[in-house]
Amino acid sequence: MPRLCALCATQRPILKRPKTGQQICKTCFFHVFETEVHNTIVEAQLFQPGDRVAIGASGGKDSTVLAHVMKTLNDRYNYGLELFLLSIDEGITGYRDDSLETVKQNQKEYNLPLKILSYNELYGWTMDSIVEAVGRKNNCTFCGVFRRQALDRGAAMLGVDHIVTGHNADDVAETVLMNIMRGDIARLGRCTAICTKGEDTIKRSKPFKYTYEKEIVMYAYFKHLTYFSTECIYSPDAYRGHARSFLKLLEAARPSAIIDIIYSGEACEVSEEATKELKERKTCKRCGYMSSNDLCKACTLLEGLERGMASAGITDRGRKQLEASGPAPDGLRTIPFFQMNAQSPSQSAPDDGRDSAPPMPAVVGVEAG
Amino acid sequence: MPQRCCQYAGWQLPSLTEDYGTFCRLRRNDCGVTAVHISLKVEFGGGLELLFDNQRSHKLTLPARVPLDNSTSSPPSSPPSPQNNEYEGETKPVDVAYLIHWLRHHLLKERAELFMEGDTVRPGILVLINDTDWELEGEGEYVIKNGDEVVFISTLHGG
Numbered sequence A: 001m002p003r004l005c006a007l008c009a010t011q012r013p014i015l016k017r018p019k020t021g022q023q024i025c026k027t028c029f030f031h032v033f034e035t036e037v038h039n040t041i042v043e044a045q046l047f048q049p050g051d052r053v054a055i056g057a058s059g060g061k062d063s064t065v066l067a068h069v070m071k072t073l074n075d076r077y078n079y080g081l082e083l084f085l086l087s088i089d090e091g092i093t094g095y096r097d098d099s100l101e102t103v104k105q106n107q108k109e110y111n112l113p114l115k116i117l118s119y120n121e122l123y124g125w126t127m128d129s130i131v132e133a134v135g136r137k138n139n140c141t142f143c144g145v146f147r148r149q150a151l152d153r154g155a156a157m158l159g160v161d162h163i164v165t166g167h168n169a170d171d172v173a174e175t176v177l178m179n180i181m182r183g184d185i186a187r188l189g190r191c192t193a194i195c196t197k198g199e200d201t202i203k204r205s206k207p208f209k210y211t212y213e214k215e216i217v218m219y220a221y222f223k224h225l226t227y228f229s230t231e232c233i234y235s236p237d238a239y240r241g242h243a244r245s246f247l248k249l250l251e252a253a254r255p256s257a258i259i260d261i262i263y264s265g266e267a268c269e270v271s272e273e274a275t276k277e278l279k280e281r282k283t284c285k286r287c288g289y290m291s292s293n294d295l296c297k298a299c300t301l302l303e304g305l306e307r308g309m310a311s312a313g314i315t316d317r318g319r320k321q322l323e324a325s326g327p328a329p330d331g332l333r334t335i336p337f338f339q340m341n342a343q344s345p346s347q348s349a350p351d352d353g354r355d356s357a358p359p360m361p362a363v364v365g366v367e368a369g
Numbered sequence B: 001m002p003q004r005c006c007q008y009a010g011w012q013l014p015s016l017t018e019d020y021g022t023f024c025r026l027r028r029n030d031c032g033v034t035a036v037h038i039s040l041k042v043e044f045g046g047g048l049e050l051l052f053d054n055q056r057s058h059k060l061t062l063p064a065r066v067p068l069d070n071s072t073s074s075p076p077s078s079p080p081s082p083q084n085n086e087y088e089g090e091t092k093p094v095d096v097a098y099l100i101h102w103l104r105h106h107l108l109k110e111r112a113e114l115f116m117e118g119d120t121v122r123p124g125i126l127v128l129i130n131d132t133d134w135e136l137e138g139e140g141e142y143v144i145k146n147g148d149e150v151v152f153i154s155t156l157h158g159g
């Protein structure tokens, strides 16, 4: 006797849902997958009609499926969003240049405007050149800091104040685990938030917060969405890799483990005391980006790179060495001053007399779809 | 006249020969003789193909009966015959568990630990049998039938 779909009871099931154990058919799978993301969006009140929203697009599975689903839901439920694709080109030969091709394909398929911002145009360095300078030990620190700021700046250039990213339930659970292992209580509750927003910065949301990676990959498979799936050639983040393997083992033994870990993170309400440190934010004196020190992390890293002291932005010792070696020399390459679009230029100008630094090359305009 | 197996009858079915190599496929036992080989298609995705010579699609021929312990020491690349197809130990019909072992020993080119862990695929690798989640098909115990398609997709690469 043929088994039948647990939802429609008419078609043959093709998937066992990790979240519920239900066996469901392809039609019902597409429907519940999309509807759950829609419900997540509605419950968290992520968007208002007329919002301009950028989809952080890497060409990988999560953001490829996210672009597809955001486009679908925006049309189906009349969110009234203006959607953009925003990609960061880290400058990694044979990796990012290939995956950007996938993003360009998405742009054509979904007819969404695409903006590509490169490390090279923003910082004057590519990841290839950074790795050449610092080796393969701390390159992920550079990449993480630079990407975060680049996404915000790309969004500002698009006149967008909201970025959605493809982070899925597995990613969130993995981050919860890592914060526990690091004893990072302040970030523990915060990392499960579906939407984060700094004082003057751009909102970031994770519509896939409750969506299992397995279902994202299955969705891409059954929808024939093509994505790019090569590992970054510079990413030997062994610690995160172990956390991910551990999580996958837990999931194999009990599929609800992923959602359980997310709930645990959410249940860790962090007291005001603990989060205070995170909330006190100033802006970087040199580039105007939000920062907890005089110089933001990206500016510190960049100055270290420029002055051949790469550890400046990574260790306290490195930073002290940099400070001890005197003020930054003239003509140092800096990051263009950050301003949210349409905001008053009341943000303090750089007060260190280095605002006369040569302007960075103008950014390329939005490529229309 | 019922179609007969070329292996035993000494003649080949041309249309099948093209698809499946010199040794013809039995038409689901309708010749009255037990099939000696099973043909199937294997596909890799999600970055897993990088471990398999960067080739996504593979056509394979496996013995219809295989050792119970999934030992793959006699590769089916040498033309099988009813004689050398008989293993000394106990056998079982070829299943996905055996396929995984076979792929690891005969097709995988690098970093076996990214494909297998213990006796099965590494957690985080999805398996589909004829476009159905293998969790609905008995996972490794699924007995492979002629013409089946098995897809392995890694979820561990990229975001």
Ligand SMILES: [Zn+2]
Binding pocket: A005, A006, A007, A008, A009, A010, A011, A024, A025, A026, A027, A028, A029
């Ligand atoms: Zn159904």
Ligand SMILES: [Zn+2]
Binding pocket: A284, A285, A286, A287, A288, A289, A295, A296, A297, A298, A299, A300, A335
């Ligand atoms: Zn700065």
